[in-house]
Amino acid sequence: MLTWILAILLLTSSVSGCSVQNPAKKPAPQPGKITDNRKNTAGDEQSKMRLPWENDPAFIKAKQENRTPVLIASYSATLPDPILGERHNISLAADILRGAVVKPGQVFSLNARLGWRSAGRGFRPGPMYQAGRIVSTVGGGVCKIASVIYNVAILANQEIVERHPHSMTVPYVPPGQDATISYGTKDFKFRNTTGEPILIWARNTGGTLYMAFYGSKAGPRVRWTHKTLSKSKTWTEYTYDSKMSEGMEKVEVQGSDGIAVHSWITVTDKNGKETVKDLGVSSYRPCPRVVVKGRAPE
Numbered sequence: 001m002l003t004w005i006l007a008i009l010l011l012t013s014s015v016s017g018c019s020v021q022n023p024a025k026k027p028a029p030q031p032g033k034i035t036d037n038r039k040n041t042a043g044d045e046q047s048k049m050r051l052p053w054e055n056d057p058a059f060i061k062a063k064q065e066n067r068t069p070v071l072i073a074s075y076s077a078t079l080p081d082p083i084l085g086e087r088h089n090i091s092l093a094a095d096i097l098r099g100a101v102v103k104p105g106q107v108f109s110l111n112a113r114l115g116w117r118s119a120g121r122g123f124r125p126g127p128m129y130q131a132g133r134i135v136s137t138v139g140g141g142v143c144k145i146a147s148v149i150y151n152v153a154i155l156a157n158q159e160i161v162e163r164h165p166h167s168m169t170v171p172y173v174p175p176g177q178d179a180t181i182s183y184g185t186k187d188f189k190f191r192n193t194t195g196e197p198i199l200i201w202a203r204n205t206g207g208t209l210y211m212a213f214y215g216s217k218a219g220p221r222v223r224w225t226h227k228t229l230s231k232s233k234t235w236t237e238y239t240y241d242s243k244m245s246e247g248m249e250k251v252e253v254q255g256s257d258g259i260a261v262h263s264w265i266t267v268t269d270k271n272g273k274e275t276v277k278d279l280g281v282s283s284y285r286p287c288p289r290v291v292v293k294g295r296a297p298e
Contacts, residue, residue: 085124
């Protein structure tokens with residue numbers, strides 16, 4: 001059934017660009033409501049989580065060689081219901097990213113690091129947004145790497161040089177905290193402002209993507225805040241399956257509302273001084289709910 005509905009989503013324009021992953025079922029923010037994401041704060045849960053490479057000899061050697069012994073910031077995101085080669089592509093991209101070193105003042109480009117996502121380099125077909133719909137493309141799913149590194153860069157208080165939100169919300173980070181990339185058109189870039197090298201380490205394991213920055217000293221306390229500016233309701237679209245009994249229904253895609261959020265961070269230094277940084281507005285289209293209905297074969 002999943003393969004069947006996926007074929008419909010990828011080959012028709014009836015679903016206008018939402019992910020076939022099911023977003024987490026939690027109340028959506030109301031217009032004007034401010035969401036204070038304290039769980040996405042450097043120095044709190046994300047920075048204290050156990051990272052899967054802590055005893056990896058290659059990681060220990062890289063920290064020593066680059067003189068980056070201290071965790072600056074980390075972030076993890078669980079990827080629900082990956083489809084096609086999505087999980088493989090994320091793991092491969094994490095392998096390519098792992099061990100990157102960003103020199104002081106250098107602008108890091110995720111596209112430059114990952115390179116062209118081709119079959120010859122081991123990438124597989126996966127889902128991506130394109131022109132208001134979902135399509136299958138080699139390397140699809142790598143935007144999860146972009147979203148997670150964006151969060152790590154923010155929690156490390158780095159200068160964001162380039163970032164693009166998705167056209168629809170994604171199920172693995174809150175609205176306003178995602179990023180998408182497309183080779184040659186959309187990139188994610190940040191500038192190393194620490195004055196020391198940054199070592200990037202990443203791994204996708206057990207359905208969760210982990211990522212962290214390391215340097216010579218810990219970063220400041222950073223807290224995300226989002227304000228909902230507007231919302232647009234989702235709708236329901238129906239497909240039919242002759243293998244299901246007539247009258248039966250099954251929700252294949254939960255759908256999600258469109259939303260526009262204004263995001264900013266509050267950075268607190270070691271002396272307790274707070275600085276607010278405006279991250280701008282991210283706008284997302286609604287994604288329809290897809291229901292499969294049973295009917296007798298014709």
